[in-house]
Amino acid sequence: MLLRVIISAQDIRKLRLDSVPDSVDGLKLVLKNKLQLHSSFDLQYEDEDFKDFCNLTCVEDLPKDKVTLQVIFCPVSSDSSLDTFSSAVPSSLAASSSAHSSSPTTSSSLSSQTECFAGRRSQQWPAYFPIPTFSYDVELKLRQGNDAFRESGALLSISRDMKSQILLKLAETIYSFMTYPTLEHFGCVAKALVEKHPCLTEPGSTSGWYGWKHSIKFKMGNYRQKLKGVGCRELEVNSEKRGAGDTRGKRNKVKKPRRSETNFLPDLPQGRDSRSLEEDREKMVQEMKKTTPNLAYIDDAMNATYALRRQEIVEEEPPVAEMRVRWPALFTERQIAKEFTRLTSMDINKFYEGLDSHLHKLLQLFRLKRFEEVQDMTSLMESLDKDASNQRKRAAALQGLPWYMKENPSTLMKRCEPTDPGEDFIKGMVIGILLVVEDVKEPLPVSYNDVAIVIEEKIVMRHLGDVPNAFVNLMGLLYMLNLDYPKEMKYTFEVIQRLFMGIGSEMCTSRVHSLKNKLLS
Structure with missing residues (x-):
């Protein structure tokens, strides 16, 4: 689809999408990432019947080939401490108090409630960190300093108050992307700061920004303490003491993003409490029992209850069987894709794009001499040679990847025939994929009787069609349920x-980094 996106009268962009997201929220996320839009906005489209712009509430309303969209930015607070940060600040800072509203009962009212959750992070850490606009007096001094630097190379001498203002604004912007950045992230921010404002270059420093890097790190720590003090749940959760009756030690575990999650533990939406969100959850359970559930209602309800669900998963760590009872919609392919986007601000189907981009090189590596003695790898390549369709190449790449990473996939993928008792195969299986095929000796069968995902010795999803689709949904479940990668397969899942x-690609282990270099060579 070809898009003409009107951001302002002076900024009109042309954008081509290979596929259209199945929801308005999904389309907005794509536009945010591709056009680098940081503020909250609504969309209008040029209607073919009325020849005028109408609010976009359903992607099915869009013309098929060419679409003109208009971005309508939502108004933000005029408070200078919140500009460029209002989209990510916790609700506890956005308002001092709010009245609790009753539980929404219709899809439209639920949709309005999801606007309260618009404060969640909307994108991953950017390739180039956007240095924010500081207060007017700071910007004026920086402009004068940059002019002097270009003319004579003179560096700007800044006061403690000015440095504090700069660091606070940077900390706010960093928090809009992630809560716990690494030293590498702080280095990216410091480098971007000095590149935009060369007058801030540090004399005597090799990089010119080493001191800024550590100043930003300490300021970020102070900023987290400030947020924790006003009730930010994402930060409060790690400061709680273990209760006297808690023998499982769950509260001793550090509960923070480990795999580049952007919305790991958000606060409840403004104006909602656990009780009203629990009522929404119960209505969803009843809706899912219908033969044909209202998918639009389920989408809105799942979005509105996201924070409640994350607090339950992260803080209580319930068994997966209990989660299936409480949140049945979560174990559907549609909601796995949507929940993954809520959690990581990324489209789960990037998996296919990334796999296909490395497919040819990866299969070449599988044919190296050192794998000739690995019978499973040899059989896999021989089966692929019989029919090298793209889907079979994907399956071969995923099944051969563990062997290449020096791991044994037998604990992850098991095969059985339709007449075999499935209980025997999934016994002891903590995380894995069960393939039901007519011939268990054929690595790449023409078709599968069933493809299922197993977690904690229970089949949680069935009828997934093929191996690549099973891996996509398994990755989604691992993220959504906050489950660790299996230790014996950690490098495979890291790849x-x-x-x-492409999630956290800048922080690979040495073994994965070695494969990355070979794939890009």
Whole structure:
């Protein structure tokens, strides 16, 4: 689809999308990422019947080939401490108090409630960190300093108050992307700051920004303490003491993003409490029992209850069987894709794009001499040679990847025939994929009787069609349920996360980094 996106009268962009997201929220997320839009906005489209702009509430209303969209930015607070940050600040800072509203009962009212959750982070850490606009007096001094630097190379001498203002604004902007940045992230921010404002270059420093890097790090720590003090749940959760009756030690675990999640533990939406959100959850359970559930209602309800669900998963760590009872919609392919986007601000289907981009090189590596003695890898390549369709190449790449990473996939993928008792195969299986096929000796069968995902010795999803689709949904479930990668398969899952899906690709282990270099060579 070809898009003409009107951001302002002076800023009109042309954009081509290979596929259209199945929801307005999904389309907005794509536009935010591709056009680098940081503020909250609504969309209008040029209607073919009325020849005028109308509010976009359903992607099915869009013309098929060419679309003109208009971006309508939502008004933000005029408070100078919140500009460029209002989209990510916790609700506890956005308002001092709010009245609790009753539970929404219709899809439209639920949709309005999801606007309260618009404060969640909307994108991953950017390739180039956007240095924010500081207060007017700071910007004026920086402009004068940059002019003097270009003319004579003179560096700007800044006061403690000015430095504090700069660091606070940077900390706010960093928090709009992630809560716990690494030293590498702080280095990116410091480098971007000095590149935009060369007058801030540090004399005597090799990089010119080493001191800024550590100043930003300490300011970020102070900023987190400030947020924790006003009730930010994402930060409060790690400061709680273990209760006297808590023998499982769950509160001793550090509960923070480990795999580049952007909305790991958000606060409840403004104006909502656990009780009203629990009522929404119960209505969803009843809706899911229908033969044909209202998918639009389920979408809105799942979005509105996201924060409640994350607090339950992260803080209580319930068994997966209990989650299936409480949140049945979460174990559907449609909601796995949507929940993954809510959690990581990324489209889960980037998995296919990343896999396909490395497919040819990866299969070449599988044919190296050192794998000739690995019978499973040899059989896999021989089966692929019989029919090298793209879907079979994907399956071969995913099944051969563990062997290449020096791991044994037998604990992850098991095969059985339709007449075999499935309980025997999934016994002891903590996380894995069960393939039901007519011939268990054929690595790449023409078709599957069933493809299922197993978690904690229970089949949680069935009828997934093929191996690539099973891996996509398994990755989604691991993220959504906050489950660790299996230790014996950690490098395989790291490749899928960092190289195929592009999540946290800048922080690879040495083994995965070695594969990355070979794939890009």
